[in-house]
Amino acid sequence: MRGLESSLPIALLRARECAMNRFRPMLREHGLTEQQWRVIRVLAQHPSIEVTELAERAILLGPSVSRILQYLQQSGLIKRSPVESDQRRSAISLSAKGRALFKEIAPHSEAIYSDLEKRFGRRRLASLLEMLRELELALSGSDQAA
Secondary structure: OOOHHHOHHHHHHHHHHHHHHHHHHHHHHOOOOHHHHHHHHHHHHOOOEEHHHHHHHHOOOHHHHHHHHHHHHHOOOEEEEEEOOEEEEEEEEEOHHHHHHHHHHHHHHHHHHHHHHHHHOHHHHHHHHHHHHHHHHHHHOOOOOO
16 A cells, blocks of 8 residues: 555645635735635636536535535625526525725735745746646546446
8 A cells, every 4th residue: 555655635635635725815904715715716706606507616515515605695795596497406606895895805815826836937837737637537537446
């Protein structure tokens, strides 16, 4: 069996923690969790999106999304509206308050990305992101037993 230093899942978790340690203070300053910010980021890119697709894009489980959406709606950051073709389903969008919060936080997030690029290198970071997308594609289409 591989040692921990050669474990892909462990290496990815370590890298994620190092990256998130840069973002967490900024999110705390704005009273947001990582998961809430992911939802807001997805909604900033998709003006209206159904809950299932939102969960997939934000990499969140359904029960977590329900709790997060409830909090964000109570905070006035999102709006829910019924899907015209199926009134049982909801479309989620940022409210004006949610868009304003995103616009307030986005420059701070970009500053963190700039620092990451300085520390790791712009090309290397772009290459790493591309390789991670390729890894995701290669593994998502594969048989888990293989």
